[in-house]
Amino acid sequence: MATVIPDAKKKDILNGLAKANKSFQSLYPGDRPDRQPVHTVYGGAQLFKSETISKIRRTAESHFWAYAPNATTLARALKLTGKVEYCERIYQKILEKLESEAVEDFRIDFEDGFGNRPDEEEDETAVFTAKELAVGMRNRIISPFIGIRIKPFSEDMKVRSIRTLDIFITTLAAATGGKLPDNFVVTLPKVTIPEQVAALADLFDLLETNTKLEKGSLKLEIMIETTQSIIDADGSNVLRKLVAAGKGRCVAAHFGTYDYTASCNITAKYQAMDHPVCDFAHHMMKVALAGTGIWISDGATNVMPVGPHKGDSLSNTQKEENQQVVHEAWLLAFGHIRHSLLHGFYQGWDLHPGQLAIRYAAVYTFFLESYDEAVIRLKNFIKQAGQATLVGDVFDDAATGQGLLNFFLSAMNCGAITEEEVMATGLTPEEIYTRSFLKILEGRKQ
Numbered sequence: 398m399a400t401v402i403p404d405a406k407k408k409d410i411l412n413g414l415a416k417a418n419k420s421f422q423s424l425y426p427g428d429r430p431d432r433q434p435v436h437t438v439y440g441g442a443q444l445f446k447s448e449t450i451s452k453i454r455r456t457a458e459s460h461f462w463a464y465a466p467n468a469t470t471l472a473r474a475l476k477l478t479g480k481v482e483y484c485e486r487i488y489q490k491i492l493e494k495l496e497s498e499a500v501e502d503f504r505i506d507f508e509d510g511f512g513n514r515p516d517e518e519e520d521e522t523a524v525f526t527a528k529e530l531a532v533g534m535r536n537r538i539i540s541p542f543i544g545i546r547i548k549p550f551s552e553d554m555k556v557r558s559i560r561t562l563d564i565f566i567t568t569l570a571a572a573t574g575g576k577l578p579d580n581f582v583v584t585l586p587k588v589t590i591p592e593q594v595a596a597l598a599d600l601f602d603l604l605e606t607n608t609k610l611e612k613g614s615l616k617l618e619i620m621i622e623t624t625q626s627i628i629d630a631d632g633s634n635v636l637r638k639l640v641a642a643g644k645g646r647c648v649a650a651h652f653g654t655y656d657y658t659a660s661c662n663i664t665a666k667y668q669a670m671d672h673p674v675c676d677f678a679h680h681m682m683k684v685a686l687a688g689t690g691i692w693i694s695d696g697a698t699n700v701m702p703v704g705p706h707k708g709d710s711l712s713n714t715q716k717e718e719n720q721q722v723v724h725e726a727w728l729l730a731f732g733h734i735r736h737s738l739l740h741g742f743y744q745g746w747d748l749h750p751g752q753l754a755i756r757y758a759a760v761y762t763f764f765l766e767s768y769d770e771a772v773i774r775l776k777n778f779i780k781q782a783g784q785a786t787l788v789g790d791v792f793d794d795a796a797t798g799q800g801l802l803n804f805f806l807s808a809m810n811c812g813a814i815t816e817e818e819v820m821a822t823g824l825t826p827e828e829i830y831t832r833s834f835l836k837i838l839e840g841r842k843q
Contacts, residue, residue, distance in 0.1 A: 428690060429692070433743065435743060439504045439506045439746060440505065450538060454496075454500065458496070465488075471488055475731050491761070494757050508586050523564040523565040524565075527572065539578055543581060545562075562583065575608060582617060588619045591642035594617070601617070621636070650692070654675060670698060671736040675696075695737040701752075703751065735762075738763045774801055780823065798834040
């Protein structure tokens, strides 16, 4: 068949497309293959010691046992509607998780959790916590992910923030011989302009140059807590600019519910994770950062699961009142976390040990309630090598196949299901970790 496009011109166009496609792939490398924690626990720096993570685990376990001594009580508190066996499965998974790894991620907080204290006290705390973290590293008793949150780089806080960063990192590097904990990150709160992120990246360069830290080892995450970190003065989505300003060091973006809602002039009564203004910010974060490998995290429920009555000698009435208050707080947090999961935020904040079990309850129920159906649908996809198939009244195509694969990857990542349970779909472990439905199909066609 005759063609009219000159070969030379066609070659130029093809080369141009190849260059553009390569540039696009560099901007959107896809999801990171490593594990993302399901939460970040924040604790005031003044309270941190090497054994803090172990203490939180013990407190979380005792709190859960006290207010959910069995699966029936938990199901009633969270209004779970599954069969008895399902509720028992969720309950046992929570117990196992609290015992093995109650805290996945922790931030030593020099911002809101620490407050504005005398400079001498913050200096001493920065030294003390860095040394305690080094002890925790040696004794292998810290969480798998950990870091510090410094104060913002606002005009009134920048000097104090930089000094704390310098003292903490320098002390830690000296105590460990230049080693950082696994998955260590510095959180920069209340970001408003890219220059603040760039300044932190520049400080990392200086710290690595002047200590034994490996070049490029310091990583940062930004907190989206202001309207200016969503839409800039020009009216554009500024999130990619903020990430780019980190010069390859930015690995995550965390949403700050209460500062953000305050910046939107939402009254205190209605400041909550599921407020519509938060959903707008959530969607902007998803659209701007999808496919970039930047982890996103939602905020926290600030209603603590703590009863009004204290002490060991409580009357039955007081115990019942405590349980009612705790269960109401649990149900609120459970709903907030499920809302986050629905919007594709698989990580969030926890502020109290009593919230940890409910974090896992929400995550596990979210994935396990859809597991059986997802297995059938993905198995049909695999068997028919990507051809569309009808299961019940749901029509699947190749894009949905990737969505189903993402479901299993996220469920496995958080511990809701095991690798063996994913293999019930007919996938091999090697195929699972390609993280690409199309690559799986291509591999099976060879």
